[in-house]
Amino acid sequence: MISRFSAEIGTAIATAGLGLTAVVGSLEYGVGWGAAGPEPGTFPFYIGLLVTAASLVTLAQTVVGRAALQTVLVDRIQGMRVASFFGPMVLFVIASLLLGLCVATALYLTFVMWLQGGYRIAISAAAGLTAAIFFYFVLEVGFQVPLLKGPFEAALGLY
Amino acid sequence: MENFAPLMHGFGVALTTYHVALMIVGVLLGILVGVLPGLGAPNGVSLLLPLTFTMDPVSAIILLSSMYWGALFGGSTTSILFNIPGEPSSAATTFDGYPMAKQGRAAEALTLAFLSAGFGALVGVILITVLSGWVANFALQFSSPEYFAVYFLAFASFVGLGGASPFKTVVSMGLGFAFAAVGMDTISGGLRLTYGFNELLSGISFLIAVIGLFGIGELLLTMEEGLRFDGIRARVAPRDVIRTIATMPRYWLALVRSSIIGCWMGITPGGPTAASFMSYAFAKRLSRRKEGFGKGEPEGVVAPETADHAAGSSAILPMIALGVPGSATAAVMMGGLMIWGLNPGPMLFIERPDFVWGLIASMYLGNIVAVLVVLSTIPIFASILRIPFAIIGPVIVVVCFIGAYTVAGRPFDLWLALAFGVAGYIFKKLDYPIAPLVLAMVLGDKAEDAFRQSMIMSKGSLSIFWSNGLVGTLITLGMLLAVWPLVAAAAGRLARAKSSSAAA
Amino acid sequence: MLKKTSWLLATAFTVVLGGAAQAEWQPTKPVEFVVTSSPGGGTDNFARIVQSIIAKHKLMDQSVVVTNKGGGSGAEGYVYAKGAAGDPHKLTFGTNNEYLLPYVAKLAYKPDDLTPVAAMALDEFLLWVNAKAPFDDAKSYIEAVKAKPETLKMGGSQSKDTDQTLTSLVEDATGTKFIYVPFQGGGTAAVQLAGGHIDSNTNNPNENAAQWKAGMIKPLCVFSPTRLQEGPKVTPTMGWSDIPTCKEAGIPVDQFQMPRTTWLPGGVPATAVTFYANLLKKVSETPEWKEYIERTSQTGRFLAGEELKTFIAQDDTKNKKVFEREGWVVR
The missing domain is CATH 1.10.287 (Helix Hairpins)
Structure with a gap:
């Protein structure tokens, strides 16, 4: 409080x-x-x-x-709610810096939907992957705006 | 009306199936880049530019300018739906647009925003058509003291606005100025306030601040109230759109006033962002329903949107006539003009009237097309609000951070956006006003540069601000406006009592 | 002619040597063009023209991504390039600010942190006055400045940058003193001159051409050892080649030009430098490049290898002298 x-x-x-x-x-x-x-x-x-x-x-x-x-x-409940949203957000930023924006997007959406949203893991993972791929194609391919990349993209030879 | 005949000729050029199709494509692409924060019209324009090299210059500029209009409309959409200004100039639209969406009036807010934006744009274009010769000459009269006076006027209109503690307002505005001062200083050619961090070399981006303060800050506030999104109740029926259209005449005064402010800031160097803030400030001061501002007052959407687009379109004229780009987008378009073999500048009107009037005609048509296209997208956008918050909340987080990164491709900006998000949440909880901070970040360094350039010109004498009629009038007006809240304090009490009884 | 032959020999030599020593280097992923100005700036146009020519003539297998890092007058881009040491997939576009910026501002890179690849053009500087001004040649203008020191205003883009350096050179050579007013860019300086708010500027041809054409301003002389290339008339009576050189006109500053340069990060293989130098050489031989040079009234000159290093060293010394005299150098 x-x-x-x-x-x-x-x-x-x-x-x-x-x-x-x-x-x-x-x-x-x-x-x-x-x-x-x-x-x-x-x-x-x-x-x-x-x-x-x-x-x-x-x-x-x-x-x-x-x-x-x-x-x-x-109050206590509100504080918990904000923390439960803010915490994963910070982890998302850290993950983005380490793994690149696309991978972090997929991971973040999957885990937040699964653990906090109560969706099934398969659905959550599918949504996370779709979003990551969508952003990749719209920004990186479509508008040629480079996104922050990480080891995963490097392994795929995309970067 | 010596411009009437060439304009009609211009319409002939612009009104072909091919060109109308280009307008629709341009507007749709523009909406896409406008909706994504971080991506903006400059990105879209620089992407499309290579494609236009093989096109006829008139077709090319029609495509690019339609994209520009689309981006402006797209920016307003996210301001209203998620409190995230897709474009800097639509930041002021969030003040009342987002509260309206939260109350389930998203469709109404979007319709009002698009219609008033279209109205403002048309007024701007008409001004260009009628006064093309005069506007260019008027813009030539502006030097650093006049620039400073225009910025000063914009600040003055914002002082004493809103019910927040004056000290909190000072803190907020001062922080905005301080953030704007970070990085390279044009006048001295040296770095300032970087404290040895490379990350601060290029300063603190205004867009990052806005994404954090508005977007992320608002998400945290929404979370605090529990896992739900207040806009869920929004049901959008086409008749809502039509019903709202019918209410438009009610806002005629705000429309006219905001158009004037917008055109003024467009032909002077104020620009669309300053125009929308200033127009909002005036609407709040002069409205009979000033109590409702900030809580979902339709006039608070109409005013900034009208001014934003009036400024955006009237600013095209100095660009063509003088060859000075008023914005990053204009700069990229000007690069395009040169690649198409046209030289922006005073001679363009004489050498290539077909191009200039084709462009102006396309501004009329492009905006009409844009309004029709965006109105038809309202149900799609508003239905996003029905997605459960557990999904849309994290998606907005992702959009915010990807947007923050794409602004300049700097990893550090992700941390900055996060910090601004926390600041936005705390400021909102403790009633610190955010608008002065944003305004100071937009205009702060420009105002300072203009002031110091004036001082160099006058060798340190302040008398330069009264050295001619134009700058003297502007500065004096600004000063009157700044002290107005004090003067009107007593009278204001009376007026407030009256307006609250009127509202009740 | 001699110069061209020797250049060709030099290239042939390096190519042969490089080819013999190891397999020719090729980019293996998209190449990032780092632009040290914001969209629409002179350096931005430079990089995007190169990009469009490479794409049009398919001069490279990999694609090109342009990113603008113009913060801190371009320092952001150079610091970024320094951070990418060893990565030959990042080509940075700039001017002589790469080696001049670190004198006037405390920055986290040294000029040696980057590897010079090629200079592709020299942008010219002219002395311009308002069309209504009572001066028809540089001499009478300089006399007027001399008569009233520190009253006439010289406008330029930025502070302690090329325009102010040139102003200082003119002041030193003629014993005059201007009030130098720094603006955000050359475009603003052009309009300020057309509006009569300043008395002169030293803009590049491209920045002032439109106003000249419209009869709002006029050029007095060009800071180049020879007159500009002949081209179509800009005004009814004058073309670029009719403008006298400043030396002819009585200002003893015979040469001041700004190179358009390209850089790789430090620690990249020499074969990569050769690859980009050859690539840019091919770009500079296309008709589109020649058209760009003519349109912007720059001087096309391709410099690479030792020739470029010598040019940089000379340009650096010349500018440094001004910086020291003006007390702009930061410790």
Whole structure:
């Protein structure tokens, strides 16, 4: 269970961090106003400061109004549902990077439909394969847009 | 109407069975690339380009421009059905289009989107026809200070919009600016904010951000509510489409206003994406039903779609007349023009009137064909919503990530899309507005470049923004617009009370 | 003629040697053309013309896939090529930015990380002014700049790139000073000049041809040792060959050209380099290529092997001098 209060605090700290990152990063490029107008770092520098300041205000507002923010933002069941969707998605990204997009697509669709959707494994695998082949032909062959490839395509000599 | 006769001649050229068939093929292909995020009109156009080398230039440009219209329509489809803008310029359509689809009004939203898009496109083409000479000269008056003023106007129209905390709005917009600044800086010729990572060399793609924030973020939200897709109830009968067509005149004011904004942003360098955002902002401010915006208000679909297409079609004129491509698609088409032996530029109108007027005539016909084709695809697209979420959800995930990869072929973008997805989910849960972030990512670096170019020209003096009537008017208008929310705060209370009683 | 003969000899020599040493290399899978500009850019047109010629004349058995990696002014493509070390199925298309970019920006590749294959053309630079400007030759324009230093605006594409380097060379040679305004691309610089927002630019012929034809701008001189090739008249009175060279016109900058180059990743077999050099040589002999060169008013010149290395070394030294003088070099 996550309360609105803790989520607000966490997000404000994260955005303040991003703002500070921009500030620190832009220092390297000069943040003044030269003869020819602003230097390269000026704009991101002040934007970073602004983001940091606004995040701190949000943080302060959250702390001051914490009584009203002790509501449940995501309850246990919702959290589980999101995690059960997000987890396989992360695995899909990792699989794509290791095995290529087509193979990862087939695996991901098969397992999600089978384990989470409650479909029979044969149907799930068929759907996953069809989708992977469809994307391969439409994008790679049809539109000549190269997809991320992995060892499987290399073994087939497609790449 | 000295342009009337050549236009009629152009219609003669464009209205052959062969050319109409090419239009239909082009529109269908365009819808396909438009529907897939990551693939866009530039991909389609560069793919078809080699095929057109053997064609007559008029036929070739008809095929390519029809594909462009199709892609714009396809982009709106996924915005409405899945909250994933297939094209950057249809991002603003998600704000009300997707809520409508969730309420089971997908067919209505799609019909409205297509019809208003068609209307906007026609207004844009009519503008080109009537004012071709004037528009080209007007566009020549724009230099960096004027560019900056146009962008400033677009930002100003967005300030103070929506009920979110102003600090959260600042955070969102600021992050957009910061992301836009990453990568190569045109003015200094050096890299910025890459922190030594090669992955950041080419900056953070706007499309990746949109795929993550809208597409993946929305999927996570949908999941949270349980394994179902709210659009399932959508039943599409052809009569829904027809019934919606009958309601179109109701939105005449939004249509006219959005067409004006769209044409303005098309002939100035604002472009379709900025046009659709600005038009949405104005619609929300001026509508009598502003409370409904963001929750499935039809006017919130009509406004961005009209402006998007009005800008898209009127932007073709500067491209032909000045030889400046307004977008990646236009750049690829211009490459095509040269390969067909035509030189885009002021002389094209004089040297090859058959080509120019054939193209303009095909813009009229192409858009009419496109509207008819896409209207007939509504039942097919809407029926996708009836597929169980256990299947369609993961498929959308796959489409999002494949789309993210095909944007530039960078494996790193998959992680970026995932990160933006998480950010989109959290922002939505905590009421951070996403639109300012998206707008800042589209226009942020352009506005900064224009500002710094102006400063180089004026040797650091801000007075350049009031150096002539055009830029002075634009900047002053922008400033008025920016402070308007403060001025109208008191009056706004009154108006809001009135509109809420009207809605009730 | 002499040059051509010696080139032919050199090729024949390498082909014979290569053939004798080991079987001729051939691509075994689709070849990726990595374009270091976004769609529609000059480098993009270059790569796609080569692609279309290869396809039309069936010069290669394998197919070609074009990918655009134009981020960071093209650095993205070169970094990508560096990462593909040893893979002879990736041919990168660029300009002289391959060896010049690393001077002005901190990048994760060194010019030596890539293997040069061939340069296929030299793009020319001209000095252009607005048609309504009261200058009819380069000399009077330079006088005007000299009279009012740091007031007249020179527009160009990008910063610390070819246009600004050339501007700096002109400034140094004539003792003048412009305000250099960097735009996103040559097309914008052309329209800005036609609209009278800047006083001059140094665009390539192709970028300004349309505006010249329409009588909105006029060329003053070309930064080439000889006048441009004769062709049809562009305006009623003038063609490309009527434009004086800048040296003739009184600006002592006799040569500034941008090579259109192709590269392979590092660590590829020498036979692969020979294969692509021969392939591109064949491309450069087709009528379509000649037509492209003429249409874009570039100078067709095919350089490979040692000749190319010498050219790169010279071009590199010349540009580096400007970069150092202007203080653009990053550590």
